[in-house]
Amino acid sequence: MTLADADARLAAIDPAASVCVSAPAGSGKTELLIQRFLALLARVEHPEAVLAITFTRKAAAEMRERILDALADAASEAPVESEHGRRTRALADQVLARDRDAGWGLLDNGNRLRVRTIDSFCAELARQMPLLSNLGGSVATVDDASELYREAAEGLLAGLDRAPAQNPDLAALLAHLDNHWERLATLLASLLARRDQWLSYLGAHRDEAASEAYLRAALQALAGDVLGDLAARLQPAAATLDALLAWRHGQGEGDRLEGMPPPSPEALPAWRELAAVLLTNDGAWRKRVTRAQGFPGGGKVEAVAAMNGWLETVQADTDLAEALARVRILPSAEDAGAWPVLASLARLLPQAVAQLFIVFQRRGAVDHSQMALAALDALGDDDAPTDLALRLDYRIEHILVDEFQDTSIKQYELVRRLTRDWAEHNAANPGAPRTVLVVGDGMQSIYGFRDANVSLFLKARDEGFNGLRLTPLQLASNFRSVRPVVDWVNDQFAAAFPPEDDVVAGRIRYTPAVPTRDGGGAVAVHCFRGEDGADLVAAEADFVAAGVLAALRDAPGESCAVLGRTRRQLQPVLSRLRSAGAPVAAQDVDALGSRPVIRDLLVLCRALADRYDRLAWFSLLRAPWCGLGLADLLAVHEATATGAVSGWLLGDRRAPGLSTEGAARLAAVAAVLARAEATRDRRGLRGWLETAWLALGGPACYPPESDGAAAQFFALVERADAEAAGLDVAWLEREVGRLYAEPGDPRAAVQVMTLHKAKGLQFDRVWLLDIAGGTRGDDRELLAWDQHVTRAGERFFLLAAEDHSDRRSPSLYQYLREEAAVKRSLEATRLLYVGATRAVRELVLCARPGWDDRRESFRAPSSAALAAALWPRVLDGAVEHVVDVTAPAAGEGPPPLERLAAVPVAPEAPLSEAPVAENPWEAVGLRERCIGTAVHRVLEGLAGRYPLPAQCGAAERHLATLSLAQAGLPAMDEAEALAEVLEHVDRTLADEGGRWVLAAHPEGATEWALTALDDAGELRQLVLDRRFRDGETGEHWIIDYKTSRPLPGEAPEVFEAREAEAHGAQLAAYREALAAIVGGPVRSALYFTALGRLLRFP
Amino acid sequence: MAAKPLFDVAPLAPWLERGDTVLTANHRLARYIQRAWDERQRAAGARAWAAAPASAVESWLLARWEDAVAAGRLPLRRCLEPAAVHYLWRQVIAADDDGATGFTLLQPGEAARLAQRARDTLLRWRIDGGDEATRQLFRLGGDSAHFLRWLDRFEEELARLGAATPADCLRDLLEDPAPAAGPLTLVACHDLSPLVDACLARLGEPLEEAPPAAPRAMPEVRCYAGQHDELRAIADWCAALAAARPGARIGVVVDADSVRRAALDYQLRRAFDCVDANYHRLPVNYSAGLTLDRAPLVRDALGLLALLEGSVDLSAFLALLRSRFLPLPDRDDAAMVTFVERLRALGARRIELGLLRYQAGRAGTALGQRLLELREQTERPGRRDGPGWVGRFREFLAAFGWPGTGLDSLEYQQYGLWEETLGSFERCAALGPPLGAAEALQLLRECLGQRVFQPKTADTDIQVLGALEAAGLAFDALWVSGMHAGAWPAPARPNPLIPLSLQRRTGMPQCSPEGEHAFASRLLARYAAAVDSLVMSTALAADGAPLLPSPYLGDAPAPETAPAPGEQAWRRRREALELETVADSCAPAVGGEGVRGGAGLLESQAACPFRAFARYRLRLAAPEEPVTGLNALERGVLLHGALYSLWGSLGDSGTLAALDGPARRRHCEASAEAAMDALRPERRQVVGGACLALEQARLADTLVAWLDLEAARPQSFAVIAREEPVELALAGLVLNLKLDRVDRLEDGGELVIDYKSGSTQLAGIFRERIDSPQLPLYSLARGPALNGVAYAQLRPRDLRLLAAGVGEGLADLEKNLGKYLAGDPAVEDWEGLRSAWRERLEALAGELMAGEAPVAPTATACRHCDLASLCRIGAVEDSAGEGVEFGAADSALPGAVE
């Protein structure tokens, strides 16, 4: 069988061509990427010349694995079956041959395959160019930098501490926000989070006037485009309307509207008037016009009748009405409104960025955006491009980018800068062109809310990069789903998607898929309704769970997935499946933060971290491990009304009115906490906390299922310790919010996940939850923004602050909000497409739409619902479930207090650490130690020298300085100490005994290390300052240098005797050891350098 | 019984017998050779013997350099310690930063590290930075061109200071005119640099290499689902081995990641039962220690010293208050509690030292006393040199009593190392100009951050080390973990400051994938040659993304099954203890102690009786969090104050009507200004003048708009009471109320008005259980003349007077009343409502007095309640985190770490 899109598939792996592949769901995109990667590898100098960029780390790992597998299979000549398998094999064989020739060792070093996420690639670029990227060197990236943005915003606000005049822009914004500093901080933080969007427009590189001019130009361009579109759509009726409006003007109506207005921003007021004439307040077409609209005289007047007639013809075109209604809120550059605010904001943002840089510097961490900006910096702007050939370890010659429909502007710009001179290169080297492949599927663009911008995909497809054109290729074959599913999807979505691609509006049309997979299958839609109070959620969950369980029974080998938009939606089905014992995996669905075990652990942390957090301490006493009753809590309150609870608890714990049982419970807790206090900072944080928790009886307070949550919490604590956060409760609380229950076996037959997570996966059977549900909240956010690409291809970033406007006045804020709502609605349709195309053979869609009693039909869902654009066709053949109202559970009383029945006995164990008695540091004397070391070192240098100098020379001085410094003597003491060292040495050199010790002798050695067994048979490491054999007597000598001095007023003899006593045993050990080696008698002596005295031992 | 040596010394015996110097790649190996030699001698029956002359190459060569310097054969240069070299680079880079280069580095410290390493590599690979052709190569690159400029300055600095880095010393050593050459034997000295090679070639006569051993261990491969599982398995394996073969030498190779090292440490402690009681008896030795700045003792010293910077982070300061090393005798006393409360009430994230001192002193804390004593020092720290700062640090810490008493031996060692590091700080500081407080602290932190604390422990059977350190050690069993494809072989990491072509040409380290592969292979071969049994393992996933096994693992086996979460000890505890449930929703009735409060008290009781109990009888609330600008409460207070003053001056509607626009504005402005005094001075200081000025202007604007609304009221009125305090007794509960305002209307009737700054609804006063009891309470406090109650909602752009009641010409009020009463069969009219209010409020008060405190919140009560940890209500509607937009906050970020 030849595929319908066989040519496109072949073209996509042509290593000499740059292509843009549109690859709908199930079209075998990954295999294609692998094949192209292999095809390119076979032609390059270094494997690093081919760069593939994937959307997630997981995708990167999988792609690398599949390439390596293909190579390994080729190397082992594993059998291949399929058509595309043979193609892959052929390509892999070529790569292996290349690998052998060039000695790449790919199979031994898979790292050489440059498969990266955008973030890791940016980090790599920045690392290779630490200075050009302005980073300075490696720096940590944090996934969630909201705290840093917040800190920067607050830093900026903190600068405004004396008078508004310090920063008029900031003051203006604050005034606009009712002097609500927290709100402004939030707003600035959210803007900083998305600065990659606006930085290039408003960033530090532009001056204020330019920023303003920019904003004005943007508004102008926007109005021009919108009106142009509108005029084009009204074109068929233009002549009619023009005449009618002229008539109206002739009646003395409409000072601005003389006829059909031109599509220029200046005519905006006329357009608004037109909208007022034709549309009702609610934005629907008028049924008829009257005097109020400037059409007096009723239906008998010809013009009025004509107008009414025309209105009748357009009634059905609600799209057009919507578009016309939009001019009412479309702002012109002159619409003051929030304009000054915007200008202030534009001037303020560069300051906020500067603050953020300071925060990054202070924290030594950056966000992913900064890393991307650093990478872009490193690549240089177009005026001063960086010559990558000299910079990167290997030149990049081919780029593959996956999931390009979800690309963001920074990613787009990165590819653009990487390919800067490729078109010229290719013109000069037609035999060895550099190539780009981008692959994506506009229909699956679902990350708009994260600033992914599907129009960039269309732009790349239509324009390429820097003159490097991409051949557009469209895949159509669907290898995943069986025909009935493909047919249903084609049928439903062809109508739901916009009819045409539109780069500016980010609209994508539908491309039908061609089924290639045989087999039976089905699509079913189920609707749930019931009276007020009927639990539709439960009904839906029951239905889905039952369906899944039945499928598991009937077709055990097949995979099932339950997909929903939010985690919360998935929760009811998940718990039903879990309690039915189904083999289910759910990644990041079950949030752990609200589980009792976690909340109590946090209470424990709070109390241990802060004795002044009275609420935490009382919570600790109320938690199940202590479970103090209300009366006892009151007694504790009375007893601790002024001091900290901890002091009282670890102290006498006297409290009038405390029950005996309460006292016993408190005593048990106190014992645990006292121990924790004693071992604070002396244990690893995790072990310390866990010990306390165990001793309190923590694990017994919760069912065994909680252990997973607790284990995760402790793993978090481990991280806190390792990352130096320590017992930082705010950090823990934040991180706890990100904890999810372990997903379970990833290969489980049933997967429960969000639609976003399901992208790229396939399952035999798929259930989609609540496709008619809207999304929560339509709060007036403080800001609205969007990127706008004009018809002329110019790109603008539009930004508007909440301007307190109503919904019908011209306002950029309103306009952008509406735009965003439209985009969200389009994206919702695409999200449903993603969900529907996960199914191989069976797709079940569930909906809980509102029920209209009067019309006896389901209400259309909100525009944000997944199925909004499919409505009402999606209901064709739907199964209806009518749900009864169930009585709410009989009035439960307040929750009782749950606690350990018996006071837990803490497993007692003695503390293992004994405090050190006193502070010997004073006694040791760093300076004395250093001097001693230096004297030894200088003497060591002199020993055996011939001739021996009479006193210290420059070399000795050097050496003394050197060793003083290296011994750690503070520089301030150096001069004095040096003099002292030299004095010791000079004294030794001046002394006859000293000179004898230092003189050249046979078998002389200094700092002589030896090992000996002591009486107990233990090994002892000894170091002899000086040893030699006296050439005259033949005696072996051991000399130990001493830099000590007599105490004040101590007679030299007394001092010597004392020292001899102190060191006698040691010298005896030395003698014994040396004797064992040399096999003869050994003598020893102390040499006092401070005195220039040799003390021989008898 | 002595432990089995970690080095097989037999092949080296001929050299060691002769006393030839044996050189190793690192100190660790040298030490093991010495120990092995000792064991061998002992076994041979000797009583004493010369120690094996084994040393690490680098330090041995540096000692030769010292010799040559001492002998006057080489010029004296001060050999700088790493911290000092780093500091010097920092200075060079900072000086350049200000210059014409135009870039500001985010991490100058990292740049210094890179530069330091680059210069070191150049020296060791014997590249002459002065050679013109080489310089040209540097100039071509962007980063390397900057580096070249830094390099020149650095050389100048070194020359000026007469200083050198260790690599400089080795280069000098090559110039030694009369090197004392002798026999040298190299053991496991792979990958030495050309500079070291050259030195050895001059000094070694002959220079020999010890023969490598043949591989003997057959590696066993294990895979795990996650990294925690892997670490856990390692710990269990160690414990099992140690139990089965006491004295066996066990090695574990882990990467340097601190999180994984911490996790392994815990797992080992768990496996060897050393989590708590036997904490110091863990038979494990770690090659990598903690950097000193992380040691609690030092961390807290740094926290204290941070006060010298003039302001402190509130949370950091609070963390300091729990330090064991900061003796605070009054830690649990009322004074401290008050102090901390006041500190929090400031609402500032960072607190000026002056304010801190004032508050600490005012509360009468010991801390305040000390801060006062140190006032002079902290106020004008000025610029000083190293010794000056060290003196100041010591004084400062001593004044606070740091490090306290009762240190254990580990802390003791840390204290010693701290003292040493102060010396190192001084030596660094001496390289530059005098430092300001912030710079000095920064340098101190850096010095501490480079100082590694290695506890002095006995030689233990189990060693946890890095990949390189483990090479060549003769373990009975070695486990190499973390062998995923991304790490084995490691990816190439060329130095970005040196032109790549140069690195490749001269074979500098880490610059090519081929080199890294060869390196990894050699390492594995050396493991296999030295140990009896070898385990290699990897996890198959980390942080949600899959990890590929290293190619060295061959066909990796299926992952071992992970044990159930939770520890044995947890399960034991669970078996030993039982849970019970007791009804406990009634506290003792309010007795003589009474309970203080106003309308809020009954509001709480209505919303959730437990909350009223906890808030008003236990007086509990979450600690105050810092806010930026004024908080909601303050804004409300200011608004109330401004209205108070406004009506004080206006009096009645007649006066208002007589004023023209500008005059009204003047009144409003004056009232706004007067209201600002209500703010506490500390808060004024924290919030700052700009915020106050803006707030005052905003208040005035609000008042102007509000007067428009008041002027349009249908009836004339006179304000007869403002902020009037009233005591009201209900069922034995005495409430202290303050009536915002009472108007007397034309018909003689009264209207009670409550000001609200946010959005409000009247519905709350008409419920069976009254959610908003203020107005009903106020109504009880007034006599029969009261005709209505009203909220004055002063929300920006949404100003309203919401009123209900009866009276002539008050159709609106009656309409409202009628509307709300319609849903309440028990009440017919205004009088009925007033008596219903009394009954209902008395019932609430009665509940409260009786001590009824069940956890029974209304549907919305928990949303803004901070007591959830105490009342233990089940999962509160967790609005946070769940899909703000598309509910997909959990999904993968574009290209992000999943």
Ligand code: SF4
């Ligand atoms: S969180 Fe809810 S249940 Fe708990 S005290 Fe507050 S209002 Fe009552």
